[in-house]
Structures are given as C-alpha cells and as structure tokens.
Amino acid sequence: MLFSPKKRYVVQTLGSEVLRRKAAPIPAVTAEIRELAEYMYQTLRQFDGIGLAAPQVGHSLRLVVLAVPPESMSSPPSPGERELLPQMPLVLVNPEIVDRFGDIAVRDEGCLSVPDIFAPVPRPSRVILRSQTLDGGIITAECGGLLGRCIQHELDHLDGVIFCDRVEPDEKRLIESDMRRLERYGSKHQYQRVITR
Ligand code: ZN
Numbered sequence: 001m002l003f004s005p006k007k008r009y010v011v012q013t014l015g016s017e018v019l020r021r022k023a024a025p026i027p028a029v030t031a032e033i034r035e036l037a038e039y040m041y042q043t044l045r046q047f048d049g050i051g052l053a054a055p056q057v058g059h060s061l062r063l064v065v066l067a068v069p070p071e072s073m074s075s076p077p078s079p080g081e082r083e084l085l086p087q088m089p090l091v092l093v094n095p096e097i098v099d100r101f102g103d104i105a106v107r108d109e110g111c112l113s114v115p116d117i118f119a120p121v122p123r124p125s126r127v128i129l130r131s132q133t134l135d136g137g138i139i140t141a142e143c144g145g146l147l148g149r150c151i152q153h154e155l156d157h158l159d160g161v162i163f164c165d166r167v168e169p170d171e172k173r174l175i176e177s178d179m180r181r182l183e184r185y186g187s188k189h190q191y192q193r194v195i196t197r
Helices: 031-047 079-087 145-158 169-187
Strands: 008-012 051-053 063-066 090-109 119-132 138-143 192-196
Touching: 008 031, 031 051, 031 063, 031 090, 031 192, 051 145, 063 145, 079 138, 079 145, 090 145, 119 145, 119 169, 138 145
Parallel strands: none
Antiparallel strands: 008 192, 051 063, 063 090, 090 119, 119 138
16 A cells, blocks of 8 residues: 555664663563564564564563474474464463473574574573463473474573573684674664564
8 A cells, every 4th residue: 555654673683782681570461562462473574583572672571472483393392392383473471481401402593683693502402481371371381392492592582691692602703703793783773673664
C-alpha cells in the first residue's frame, strides 16, 4: 500500500550499554509485555534470527523470544526439543536455567547484536530450562541440541553476557579487531541496526 506507515525494527549492537545490564524480572504479563513480545518476534523475523532477548531491542527485561527451526531437532532428540520445537515461536517470561550437565560442546555462534562475527563457544550440551509463558503456564524442560545452546545464549543476554565473552582466548584474538571495528561503527550509529519496512 502506497501510504501505509513504515515500521522500524531496531536491534542494539555491541557497545550498547543496555546489552551489559542485568535485566529486571517481569512482575506480571501486561498488555505492554505482550506487545513487546510481538515486536520482538517481528524483529527476529526481519533480521532472520533464531532467538532474541529483550535487552537486544533496548528493554532491560527478562523476556526472550525463540524461533529455533524444528529441523534442528537432534537425533535422538532431548525431551525439551521434542516438546518445545513444535511450539515455535516461543516466548519465555523470566526464564532460568536450573541445571546444566553433559559434555561441553563447542559450536560456532553468532548474534543479531554482533553482526557478521562468528566464533566457537563452549557450552554444556544439556540444560534444564524453567520459565513462565505468556499465558501464565510454566515450562520445565531438559533441552539439548541447537535449542539448548540457543537458550543458554539468550539467557546470557539477560545477565549482560554476550557470546564473545565465552570464546576461548585463542579464538577470541581472531575476532577482536572485528569487534573493535563494530563498536567504532556502532558509536556513530547509536549502537543500532535498523530495518524499516
Ligand atoms: Zn545474541
């Protein structure tokens, strides 16, 4: 439509102060929280990601949206993948990891807040996620595979941690100049990536 208002989707990038803050718990799911979750999901789609935490869109709140592709299911799948992958997109309210176990798995990660930079991140291969849902339910699920990794990555954002912080020193050296370049670029663009559509 010729005169339809354009929507702006904004993701905070490395160097943005809100990405380093510990996010606040959500006391109640209000209309504003639902609206924020919807905006986060639309933003995730526009930027073609699989997970997004509220600090990445500038809100220091413990809210995460996951859109991990069902095709990523491990074989055999963890119970959490079997339960949660068919429910994507999934909104997590005040999520926590109550336990981590299994081997340490190393896999390349990227982040919408750290565009074009990828590095291997060691993480426990299984976690137990506990979270509220938008409709007041509680999820408790043992998650592995890409889902388990994505949960750890997104929940890190709620504590001000970015995946680059967890990269081993030898690998970190390889991305440090790119990270500095991104922060310099960000400082001239309010640390924001914007899509207008
Ligand atoms: Zn991220």
